[in-house]
Amino acid sequence: MSRTFLRGDRRRFLARVAGAAGAMLLSGCNRLSQTEWFPRILGVGEKASAAAAALVTSRRSMAQEFTEADRSPQFRSNGTSNPDSPAYQALAAQGFAAYRLEVGGLVAAPASFSLAELRALPARTQITRHDCVEGWSAIAKWKGARLAAVLDAVRPTPDARYAVFHCADPMEADGSDLYYESIDLDDARHPQTILAYEMNDAALPVANGAPIRLRVERQLGYKHAKYVMRIELVASFDRIAGGRGGYWEDQGYQWFAGI
Amino acid sequence: MPTTAERAPATGYLYRRHSLPVRITHWINAIALTILLMSGLQIFNAHPALYWGKSSYAGAPPWLEMGALQKADGDLVGITRVFGREFDSTGLFGASNNRAGAPVPRGFPWWTTIPDNAWLSMARSWHFFFAWILVLNGLCYIAHSVGSGHLARDLAPTGADWRGVGRSLVDHLRLRHPAGEASKRYNVLQKFAYLAVVFVLLPLLLLAGLAMSPWLGAAWPGWVDVVGGRQSARSIHFIGAWLLSGFVLIHVFEVAVTGLWNNLRSMITGRYRVGGEEGS
Known part of the structure:
Protein backbone atom coordinates (compact mmCIF):
# COMPACT_ATOMS: atom_id res chain seq x y z
CA MET A 1 0.00 0.00 0.00
CA ALA A 51 -24.26 31.72 45.26
CA ALA A 52 -22.10 33.88 42.97
CA ALA A 53 -25.01 36.27 42.38
CA ALA A 54 -25.52 36.59 46.14
CA LEU A 55 -21.80 37.23 46.55
CA VAL A 56 -21.64 40.20 44.18
CA THR A 57 -24.92 41.80 45.28
CA SER A 58 -26.47 42.72 48.59
CA ARG A 59 -30.04 42.21 49.74
CA ARG A 60 -30.68 45.79 48.79
CA SER A 61 -28.92 45.90 45.40
CA MET A 62 -31.30 47.69 43.07
CA ALA A 63 -32.26 46.57 39.61
CA GLN A 64 -31.53 49.13 36.91
CA GLU A 65 -34.27 51.72 36.43
CA PHE A 66 -34.95 53.50 33.18
CA THR A 67 -36.35 56.79 31.88
CA GLU A 68 -39.82 57.46 30.46
CA ALA A 69 -38.23 57.57 27.00
CA ASP A 70 -36.91 54.00 27.39
CA ARG A 71 -40.41 52.58 27.79
CA SER A 72 -41.48 50.07 25.17
CA PRO A 73 -44.35 51.21 22.93
CA GLN A 74 -46.12 47.98 23.69
CA PHE A 75 -45.75 45.61 26.62
CA ARG A 76 -46.17 42.07 25.46
CA SER A 77 -48.63 39.82 27.25
CA ASN A 78 -47.05 36.40 27.64
CA GLY A 79 -48.55 33.22 29.06
CA THR A 80 -52.12 33.77 30.19
CA SER A 81 -53.73 36.90 28.73
CA ASN A 82 -57.23 36.40 30.17
CA PRO A 83 -57.72 33.73 32.87
CA ASP A 84 -60.29 31.18 31.77
CA SER A 85 -62.09 30.71 35.08
CA PRO A 86 -65.68 31.68 36.04
CA ALA A 87 -64.55 33.13 39.38
CA TYR A 88 -61.98 35.43 37.74
CA GLN A 89 -64.36 36.44 34.96
CA ALA A 90 -67.02 37.38 37.57
CA LEU A 91 -64.46 39.55 39.43
CA ALA A 92 -63.29 41.20 36.22
CA ALA A 93 -66.89 41.91 35.08
CA GLN A 94 -67.31 44.16 38.14
CA GLY A 95 -63.97 45.92 37.72
CA PHE A 96 -62.49 43.85 40.57
CA ALA A 97 -64.70 45.67 43.10
CA ALA A 98 -65.10 42.43 45.05
CA TYR A 99 -61.40 41.50 44.83
CA ARG A 100 -59.62 40.75 48.07
CA LEU A 101 -55.99 39.68 48.35
CA GLU A 102 -55.76 37.02 51.05
CA VAL A 103 -52.50 36.87 53.01
CA GLY A 104 -52.03 33.97 55.37
CA GLY A 105 -49.96 30.93 56.25
CA LEU A 106 -47.13 31.42 58.73
CA VAL A 107 -48.19 34.89 59.88
CA ALA A 108 -49.30 36.30 63.25
CA ALA A 109 -52.19 38.32 61.80
CA PRO A 110 -53.76 36.87 58.64
CA ALA A 111 -55.53 39.58 56.67
CA SER A 112 -57.17 40.35 53.37
CA PHE A 113 -56.86 43.54 51.36
CA SER A 114 -59.24 45.21 48.93
CA LEU A 115 -57.74 47.12 45.99
CA ALA A 116 -58.45 50.38 47.83
CA GLU A 117 -56.62 49.09 50.90
CA LEU A 118 -53.64 48.02 48.77
CA ARG A 119 -53.58 51.46 47.15
CA ALA A 120 -53.47 53.03 50.63
CA LEU A 121 -50.26 51.14 51.55
CA PRO A 122 -46.79 52.65 51.00
CA ALA A 123 -46.27 52.49 47.24
CA ARG A 124 -43.36 52.61 44.83
CA THR A 125 -43.22 53.64 41.18
CA GLN A 126 -40.42 52.28 38.99
CA ILE A 127 -39.54 52.01 35.31
CA THR A 128 -37.93 48.63 34.92
CA ARG A 129 -37.00 46.05 32.32
CA HIS A 130 -38.92 42.81 32.13
CA ASP A 131 -36.70 39.96 30.90
CA CYS A 132 -38.46 36.87 29.65
CA VAL A 133 -36.69 33.52 29.97
CA GLU A 134 -37.31 33.18 26.21
CA GLY A 135 -34.93 36.05 25.56
CA TRP A 136 -36.94 39.20 24.86
CA SER A 137 -37.12 42.30 27.08
CA ALA A 138 -39.68 45.08 27.46
CA ILE A 139 -39.57 48.21 29.61
CA ALA A 140 -42.60 49.62 31.45
CA LYS A 141 -43.51 51.82 34.40
CA TRP A 142 -45.05 50.06 37.36
CA LYS A 143 -46.76 51.34 40.49
CA GLY A 144 -47.76 49.12 43.36
CA ALA A 145 -47.86 48.48 47.08
CA ARG A 146 -44.55 47.49 48.59
CA LEU A 147 -44.73 43.84 49.51
CA ALA A 148 -42.69 44.70 52.64
CA ALA A 149 -45.62 46.85 53.82
CA VAL A 150 -48.02 43.93 53.36
CA LEU A 151 -45.66 41.67 55.31
CA ASP A 152 -45.39 44.27 58.10
CA ALA A 153 -49.18 44.23 58.38
CA VAL A 154 -49.49 40.43 58.69
CA ARG A 155 -46.25 39.82 60.64
CA PRO A 156 -44.67 36.58 59.34
CA THR A 157 -43.65 34.14 62.09
CA PRO A 158 -39.91 33.39 62.55
CA ASP A 159 -40.19 30.08 60.67
CA ALA A 160 -41.62 31.69 57.52
CA ARG A 161 -39.01 31.54 54.72
CA TYR A 162 -40.88 31.98 51.45
CA ALA A 163 -43.83 33.93 50.11
CA VAL A 164 -45.96 31.85 47.74
CA PHE A 165 -48.19 33.63 45.25
CA HIS A 166 -51.36 31.76 44.29
CA CYS A 167 -52.87 33.05 41.06
CA ALA A 168 -56.24 33.00 39.29
CA ASP A 169 -55.08 31.65 35.94
CA PRO A 170 -55.55 27.94 35.26
CA MET A 171 -52.73 26.46 33.18
CA GLU A 172 -54.83 23.49 31.98
CA ALA A 173 -57.87 23.73 29.71
CA ASP A 174 -60.03 21.95 32.30
CA GLY A 175 -59.47 24.80 34.75
CA SER A 176 -56.93 22.99 36.93
CA ASP A 177 -53.27 23.70 37.69
CA LEU A 178 -53.47 27.30 38.88
CA TYR A 179 -50.31 29.34 38.26
CA TYR A 180 -48.17 29.94 41.31
CA GLU A 181 -44.73 31.28 42.16
CA SER A 182 -42.53 31.77 45.20
CA ILE A 183 -39.70 34.04 46.34
CA ASP A 184 -37.66 34.14 49.54
CA LEU A 185 -38.29 36.75 52.20
CA ASP A 186 -35.14 38.75 51.36
CA ASP A 187 -36.53 39.24 47.89
CA ALA A 188 -40.03 39.82 49.27
CA ARG A 189 -38.76 42.69 51.45
CA HIS A 190 -36.65 44.23 48.66
CA PRO A 191 -37.61 47.88 48.01
CA GLN A 192 -38.43 47.19 44.35
CA THR A 193 -40.65 44.19 45.09
CA ILE A 194 -44.18 45.47 44.69
CA LEU A 195 -47.72 44.25 44.12
CA ALA A 196 -48.35 46.29 40.98
CA TYR A 197 -51.83 47.69 40.32
CA GLU A 198 -50.73 50.19 37.64
CA MET A 199 -48.77 49.82 34.42
CA ASN A 200 -47.71 52.90 32.45
CA ASP A 201 -49.89 55.23 34.56
CA ALA A 202 -53.12 53.27 33.98
CA ALA A 203 -54.87 50.50 35.86
CA LEU A 204 -53.09 47.18 35.21
CA PRO A 205 -54.72 45.63 32.10
CA VAL A 206 -56.16 42.12 32.26
CA ALA A 207 -53.59 41.00 29.66
CA ASN A 208 -50.79 41.96 32.07
CA GLY A 209 -52.21 40.49 35.27
CA ALA A 210 -55.11 42.62 36.61
CA PRO A 211 -55.84 43.44 39.27
CA ILE A 212 -52.45 42.63 40.89
CA ARG A 213 -49.18 41.28 39.57
CA LEU A 214 -45.94 40.75 41.42
CA ARG A 215 -42.87 42.71 40.32
CA VAL A 216 -39.65 41.11 41.55
CA GLU A 217 -37.21 43.06 39.43
CA ARG A 218 -33.99 41.07 39.74
CA GLN A 219 -35.53 37.89 38.35
CA LEU A 220 -36.88 36.66 35.02
CA GLY A 221 -40.46 37.18 33.85
CA TYR A 222 -41.96 33.91 35.03
CA LYS A 223 -41.35 34.92 38.66
CA HIS A 224 -43.58 37.99 38.17
CA ALA A 225 -46.85 36.20 38.96
CA LYS A 226 -49.94 37.75 37.38
CA TYR A 227 -53.54 37.61 38.72
CA VAL A 228 -52.33 37.20 42.33
CA MET A 229 -55.23 36.12 44.57
CA ARG A 230 -53.53 34.83 47.69
CA ILE A 231 -50.13 35.08 49.34
CA GLU A 232 -49.09 32.25 51.63
CA LEU A 233 -46.08 32.43 53.91
CA VAL A 234 -44.41 29.03 54.25
CA ALA A 235 -41.31 27.39 55.69
CA SER A 236 -41.00 25.14 52.64
CA PHE A 237 -42.81 24.76 49.33
CA ASP A 238 -42.22 20.99 49.15
CA ARG A 239 -45.91 20.18 49.52
CA ILE A 240 -47.29 22.76 47.15
CA ALA A 241 -48.22 21.42 43.67
CA GLY A 242 -45.08 19.82 42.16
CA GLY A 243 -42.97 20.90 45.14
CA ARG A 244 -40.45 23.05 43.26
CA GLY A 245 -41.85 26.46 44.16
CA GLY A 246 -43.62 27.48 40.97
CA TYR A 247 -45.59 26.41 37.93
CA TRP A 248 -42.58 26.66 35.59
CA GLU A 249 -40.21 25.34 38.23
CA ASP A 250 -42.38 22.20 38.33
CA GLN A 251 -41.73 21.91 34.56
CA GLY A 252 -37.99 22.02 35.18
CA TYR A 253 -37.23 25.75 35.12
CA GLN A 254 -34.80 27.14 37.66
CA TRP A 255 -36.23 28.43 40.96
CA PHE A 256 -33.45 31.03 41.07
CA ALA A 257 -34.39 33.02 38.00
CA GLY A 258 -31.77 35.73 38.34
CA ILE A 259 -29.77 34.35 35.39
CA MET B 1 -5.98 1.22 10.51
CA PRO B 2 -2.52 0.67 9.09
CA THR B 3 -0.42 -1.94 10.82
CA THR B 4 2.95 -1.14 12.29
CA ALA B 5 4.72 -2.69 9.30
CA GLU B 6 2.82 -0.50 6.87
CA ARG B 7 3.39 2.71 8.79
CA ALA B 8 5.59 5.21 7.01
CA PRO B 9 9.13 5.15 8.30
CA ALA B 10 9.33 7.90 10.87
CA THR B 11 12.36 10.10 10.73
CA GLY B 12 13.24 13.22 12.67
CA TYR B 13 12.75 13.17 16.41
CA LEU B 14 9.95 13.41 18.96
CA TYR B 15 9.83 16.18 21.52
CA ARG B 16 7.29 17.17 24.16
CA ARG B 17 5.33 19.99 22.60
CA HIS B 18 2.38 20.49 24.97
CA SER B 19 2.49 20.34 28.76
CA LEU B 20 -0.07 18.23 30.61
CA PRO B 21 -2.10 21.23 31.92
CA VAL B 22 -2.34 22.64 28.37
CA ARG B 23 -3.52 19.28 27.01
CA ILE B 24 -6.12 18.76 29.75
CA THR B 25 -7.51 22.30 29.55
CA HIS B 26 -7.57 22.10 25.73
CA TRP B 27 -9.86 19.06 25.66
CA ILE B 28 -12.11 20.27 28.49
CA ASN B 29 -12.40 23.48 26.50
CA ALA B 30 -13.32 21.59 23.33
CA ILE B 31 -16.11 19.69 25.08
CA ALA B 32 -17.43 22.70 27.02
CA LEU B 33 -17.48 24.99 23.97
CA THR B 34 -19.30 22.41 21.85
CA ILE B 35 -21.98 21.95 24.51
CA LEU B 36 -22.21 25.70 25.13
CA LEU B 37 -22.72 26.42 21.43
CA MET B 38 -25.36 23.73 20.95
CA SER B 39 -27.29 24.45 24.16
CA GLY B 40 -26.98 28.16 23.32
CA LEU B 41 -28.64 27.60 19.94
CA GLN B 42 -31.49 25.83 21.75
CA ILE B 43 -31.84 28.85 24.09
CA PHE B 44 -31.79 31.18 21.04
CA ASN B 45 -34.58 29.07 19.50
CA ALA B 46 -36.96 30.05 22.33
CA HIS B 47 -37.07 33.54 20.77
CA PRO B 48 -35.20 33.42 17.45
CA ALA B 49 -34.82 37.17 17.04
CA LEU B 50 -32.01 39.59 17.95
CA TYR B 51 -32.13 43.30 18.68
CA TRP B 52 -29.89 46.23 19.56
CA GLY B 53 -30.60 48.30 22.65
CA LYS B 54 -32.07 47.93 26.11
CA SER B 55 -35.29 46.17 25.11
CA SER B 56 -36.84 44.25 22.23
CA TYR B 57 -39.33 47.05 21.63
CA ALA B 58 -37.02 50.01 21.22
CA GLY B 59 -38.61 50.95 17.90
CA ALA B 60 -36.48 49.04 15.42
CA PRO B 61 -37.43 45.58 14.16
CA PRO B 62 -35.00 42.75 15.01
CA TRP B 63 -31.80 42.85 12.92
CA LEU B 64 -31.96 39.07 12.70
CA GLU B 65 -35.11 37.01 12.85
CA MET B 66 -36.05 33.46 11.96
CA GLY B 67 -39.68 32.61 11.42
CA ALA B 68 -42.00 30.16 9.71
CA LEU B 69 -44.88 30.66 7.29
CA GLN B 70 -47.56 28.15 6.39
CA LYS B 71 -48.17 28.17 2.63
CA ALA B 72 -51.66 27.67 1.16
CA ASP B 73 -50.81 24.06 0.32
CA GLY B 74 -49.87 23.45 3.96
CA ASP B 75 -46.08 23.40 3.46
CA LEU B 76 -44.02 25.10 6.16
CA VAL B 77 -41.55 27.68 4.85
CA GLY B 78 -38.61 28.89 6.93
CA ILE B 79 -37.90 32.61 6.57
CA THR B 80 -34.73 34.35 7.77
CA ARG B 81 -34.66 38.15 7.90
CA VAL B 82 -31.26 39.85 8.20
CA PHE B 83 -31.00 43.65 8.20
CA GLY B 84 -34.42 43.88 6.56
CA ARG B 85 -33.66 41.38 3.79
CA GLU B 86 -35.63 38.17 3.60
CA PHE B 87 -34.38 34.72 2.61
CA ASP B 88 -36.10 31.37 2.20
CA SER B 89 -34.17 29.19 4.64
CA THR B 90 -36.48 26.18 4.80
CA GLY B 91 -34.78 23.11 6.21
CA LEU B 92 -32.10 25.09 8.02
CA PHE B 93 -33.42 28.22 9.75
CA GLY B 94 -36.98 29.08 10.75
CA ALA B 95 -38.52 25.78 9.76
CA SER B 96 -36.94 22.35 9.52
CA ASN B 97 -37.80 18.70 9.96
CA ASN B 98 -37.68 17.42 13.51
CA ARG B 99 -35.91 14.18 14.33
CA ALA B 100 -38.99 12.16 13.35
CA GLY B 101 -39.04 13.88 9.94
CA ALA B 102 -42.02 16.19 10.52
CA PRO B 103 -41.61 19.87 9.52
CA VAL B 104 -41.72 22.18 12.56
CA PRO B 105 -41.13 25.90 13.11
CA ARG B 106 -37.79 26.34 14.88
CA GLY B 107 -34.75 28.62 14.67
CA PHE B 108 -31.84 26.22 14.30
CA PRO B 109 -32.52 22.57 13.32
CA TRP B 110 -32.57 19.71 15.84
CA TRP B 111 -29.15 18.33 14.97
CA THR B 112 -27.47 21.59 16.04
CA THR B 113 -29.02 21.85 19.50
CA ILE B 114 -28.78 20.27 22.95
CA PRO B 115 -31.22 18.74 23.71
CA ASP B 116 -32.46 18.02 20.18
CA ASN B 117 -36.17 18.72 20.81
CA ALA B 118 -37.47 22.10 21.97
CA TRP B 119 -36.63 22.11 25.69
CA LEU B 120 -35.53 25.51 26.96
CA SER B 121 -35.20 24.72 30.67
CA MET B 122 -32.94 21.73 30.01
CA ALA B 123 -30.78 23.73 27.59
CA ARG B 124 -30.38 26.41 30.27
CA SER B 125 -29.23 23.76 32.77
CA TRP B 126 -26.62 22.46 30.30
CA HIS B 127 -25.53 25.96 29.33
CA PHE B 128 -25.00 27.34 32.83
CA PHE B 129 -23.28 24.20 34.10
CA PHE B 130 -20.80 24.18 31.24
CA ALA B 131 -20.36 27.95 31.46
CA TRP B 132 -18.94 27.33 34.94
CA ILE B 133 -16.71 24.55 33.57
CA LEU B 134 -15.45 26.86 30.81
CA VAL B 135 -14.71 29.72 33.19
CA LEU B 136 -12.96 27.56 35.81
CA ASN B 137 -11.03 25.73 33.09
CA GLY B 138 -10.06 29.05 31.50
CA LEU B 139 -8.82 30.41 34.82
CA CYS B 140 -6.72 27.26 35.31
CA TYR B 141 -5.27 27.69 31.81
CA ILE B 142 -4.42 31.35 32.35
CA ALA B 143 -2.91 30.68 35.78
CA HIS B 144 -0.78 27.88 34.30
CA SER B 145 0.22 29.95 31.26
CA VAL B 146 1.34 32.88 33.37
CA GLY B 147 2.89 30.79 36.13
CA SER B 148 4.83 28.40 33.89
CA GLY B 149 5.99 31.08 31.50
CA HIS B 150 4.02 29.54 28.60
CA LEU B 151 2.39 32.91 27.94
CA ALA B 152 5.62 34.95 27.84
CA ARG B 153 7.72 32.22 26.16
CA ASP B 154 5.34 30.77 23.57
CA LEU B 155 2.45 33.21 23.07
CA ALA B 156 3.87 36.73 23.31
CA PRO B 157 4.82 37.90 19.78
CA THR B 158 8.55 38.69 19.36
CA GLY B 159 10.01 41.52 17.33
CA ALA B 160 10.76 39.09 14.51
CA ASP B 161 7.13 37.94 14.68
CA TRP B 162 5.87 41.48 14.17
CA ARG B 163 8.16 42.01 11.20
CA GLY B 164 7.04 38.74 9.65
CA VAL B 165 3.26 39.26 9.81
CA GLY B 166 2.89 39.93 6.08
CA ARG B 167 4.97 36.91 5.04
CA SER B 168 3.15 34.66 7.51
CA LEU B 169 -0.19 35.80 6.08
CA VAL B 170 0.89 34.93 2.53
CA ASP B 171 2.29 31.58 3.72
CA HIS B 172 -1.01 30.72 5.45
CA LEU B 173 -3.04 31.55 2.33
CA ARG B 174 -0.74 29.36 0.22
CA LEU B 175 -0.96 26.60 2.86
CA ARG B 176 2.81 26.75 3.28
CA HIS B 177 3.73 26.00 6.85
CA PRO B 178 6.92 26.10 8.87
CA ALA B 179 8.84 22.82 8.86
CA GLY B 180 11.66 21.48 10.97
CA GLU B 181 12.83 23.56 13.93
CA ALA B 182 10.50 26.45 12.97
CA SER B 183 7.49 24.15 13.45
CA LYS B 184 8.32 23.95 17.16
CA ARG B 185 7.12 27.50 17.73
CA TYR B 186 3.70 29.08 17.33
CA ASN B 187 3.75 31.28 14.23
CA VAL B 188 2.73 34.91 14.56
CA LEU B 189 -0.82 34.57 13.22
CA GLN B 190 -1.35 31.61 15.50
CA LYS B 191 -0.19 33.72 18.46
CA PHE B 192 -2.52 36.56 17.49
CA ALA B 193 -5.44 34.15 17.11
CA TYR B 194 -4.87 32.43 20.47
CA LEU B 195 -4.32 35.70 22.34
CA ALA B 196 -7.41 37.27 20.75
CA VAL B 197 -9.57 34.28 21.68
CA VAL B 198 -8.25 33.90 25.23
CA PHE B 199 -8.06 37.57 26.20
CA VAL B 200 -10.64 39.32 24.01
CA LEU B 201 -13.30 37.06 22.51
CA LEU B 202 -13.95 34.71 25.44
CA PRO B 203 -14.02 37.52 28.05
CA LEU B 204 -16.39 39.48 25.77
CA LEU B 205 -18.68 36.46 25.42
CA LEU B 206 -18.65 36.01 29.19
CA LEU B 207 -19.34 39.69 29.81
CA ALA B 208 -22.24 39.73 27.33
CA GLY B 209 -23.57 36.55 28.94
CA LEU B 210 -23.44 38.10 32.41
CA ALA B 211 -25.09 41.28 31.07
CA MET B 212 -28.19 39.23 30.24
CA SER B 213 -28.71 38.30 33.90
CA PRO B 214 -31.29 40.56 35.57
CA TRP B 215 -29.78 39.80 38.99
CA LEU B 216 -26.20 40.67 38.01
CA GLY B 217 -27.54 43.86 36.43
CA ALA B 218 -28.31 44.93 40.00
CA ALA B 219 -24.70 44.44 41.16
CA TRP B 220 -23.86 47.90 39.79
CA PRO B 221 -27.00 49.44 38.29
CA GLY B 222 -26.34 50.73 34.79
CA TRP B 223 -23.28 48.62 33.95
CA VAL B 224 -25.23 46.67 31.34
CA ASP B 225 -25.32 49.88 29.26
CA VAL B 226 -21.55 49.39 28.77
CA VAL B 227 -22.43 46.71 26.20
CA GLY B 228 -25.38 48.73 24.89
CA GLY B 229 -28.15 47.24 27.00
CA ARG B 230 -29.48 43.73 27.55
CA GLN B 231 -30.69 43.05 24.01
CA SER B 232 -27.38 44.28 22.58
CA ALA B 233 -25.70 41.91 25.01
CA ARG B 234 -27.75 39.05 23.58
CA SER B 235 -26.73 40.04 20.05
CA ILE B 236 -23.06 40.36 21.01
CA HIS B 237 -23.18 36.96 22.74
CA PHE B 238 -24.64 35.41 19.57
CA ILE B 239 -22.14 37.06 17.19
CA GLY B 240 -19.26 36.21 19.53
CA ALA B 241 -20.32 32.57 19.61
CA TRP B 242 -20.14 32.41 15.81
CA LEU B 243 -16.79 34.24 15.69
CA LEU B 244 -15.51 31.64 18.13
CA SER B 245 -16.96 28.86 15.95
CA GLY B 246 -15.16 30.45 12.98
CA PHE B 247 -11.92 30.35 14.95
CA VAL B 248 -12.48 26.66 15.75
CA LEU B 249 -13.13 25.86 12.07
CA ILE B 250 -9.92 27.58 10.96
CA HIS B 251 -8.05 25.98 13.87
CA VAL B 252 -9.21 22.49 12.89
CA PHE B 253 -8.40 23.23 9.23
CA GLU B 254 -4.86 24.30 10.13
CA VAL B 255 -4.45 21.24 12.35
CA ALA B 256 -5.49 19.05 9.40
CA VAL B 257 -3.20 20.64 6.81
CA THR B 258 -0.09 20.78 9.01
CA GLY B 259 0.03 17.08 9.85
CA LEU B 260 -3.24 15.97 11.39
CA TRP B 261 -1.93 12.87 13.16
CA ASN B 262 1.21 14.52 14.46
CA ASN B 263 -0.77 17.51 15.75
CA LEU B 264 -3.47 15.36 17.33
CA ARG B 265 -0.91 13.17 19.04
CA SER B 266 0.91 16.19 20.38
CA MET B 267 -2.32 17.40 22.02
CA ILE B 268 -3.02 13.93 23.47
CA THR B 269 0.36 12.48 24.50
CA GLY B 270 2.26 15.74 24.23
CA ARG B 271 4.75 14.30 21.68
CA TYR B 272 5.32 16.01 18.35
CA ARG B 273 7.63 14.78 15.60
CA VAL B 274 9.95 17.36 14.14
CA GLY B 275 11.10 16.64 10.57
CA GLY B 276 10.40 13.39 8.75
CA GLU B 277 7.17 12.16 7.24
CA GLU B 278 4.78 13.34 9.95
CA GLY B 279 6.54 16.55 10.82
CA SER B 280 6.00 18.48 7.61
Missing part, protein backbone atom coordinates in the same frame (compact mmCIF):
# COMPACT_ATOMS: atom_id res chain seq x y z
CA SER A 2 1.23 3.46 -0.84
CA ARG A 3 1.93 6.11 1.70
CA THR A 4 -0.64 8.51 0.25
CA PHE A 5 -3.28 5.83 0.57
CA LEU A 6 -2.35 5.31 4.18
CA ARG A 7 -2.61 9.03 4.87
CA GLY A 8 -5.96 9.26 3.07
CA ASP A 9 -7.16 6.20 4.92
CA ARG A 10 -6.13 7.70 8.21
CA ARG A 11 -7.87 10.95 7.37
CA ARG A 12 -11.10 9.14 6.44
CA PHE A 13 -10.84 7.20 9.66
CA LEU A 14 -10.46 10.38 11.67
CA ALA A 15 -13.35 12.02 9.81
CA ARG A 16 -15.48 9.00 10.66
CA VAL A 17 -14.35 9.17 14.29
CA ALA A 18 -15.26 12.88 14.39
CA GLY A 19 -18.67 12.18 12.83
CA ALA A 20 -19.35 9.35 15.25
CA ALA A 21 -18.23 11.53 18.17
CA GLY A 22 -20.70 14.21 17.07
CA ALA A 23 -23.56 11.72 16.83
CA MET A 24 -22.61 10.23 20.20
CA LEU A 25 -22.48 13.67 21.78
CA LEU A 26 -25.97 14.51 20.51
CA SER A 27 -27.63 11.25 21.48
CA GLY A 28 -25.61 11.10 24.70
CA CYS A 29 -26.75 14.57 25.74
CA ASN A 30 -30.34 13.69 24.89
CA ARG A 31 -30.22 10.49 26.87
CA LEU A 32 -28.58 12.20 29.84
CA SER A 33 -31.27 14.90 29.75
CA GLN A 34 -33.92 12.20 30.17
CA THR A 35 -32.36 10.65 33.26
CA GLU A 36 -33.20 11.52 36.85
CA TRP A 37 -29.63 11.83 38.04
CA PHE A 38 -27.87 13.90 35.36
CA PRO A 39 -30.03 17.03 35.51
CA ARG A 40 -29.35 16.99 39.25
CA ILE A 41 -25.61 17.26 38.50
CA LEU A 42 -26.31 20.07 36.04
CA GLY A 43 -28.26 21.71 38.88
CA VAL A 44 -24.91 22.35 40.60
CA GLY A 45 -24.50 25.11 38.00
CA GLU A 46 -27.71 26.76 39.18
CA LYS A 47 -26.57 26.61 42.81
CA ALA A 48 -23.17 28.03 41.91
CA SER A 49 -24.81 30.86 39.91
CA ALA A 50 -27.16 31.72 42.79
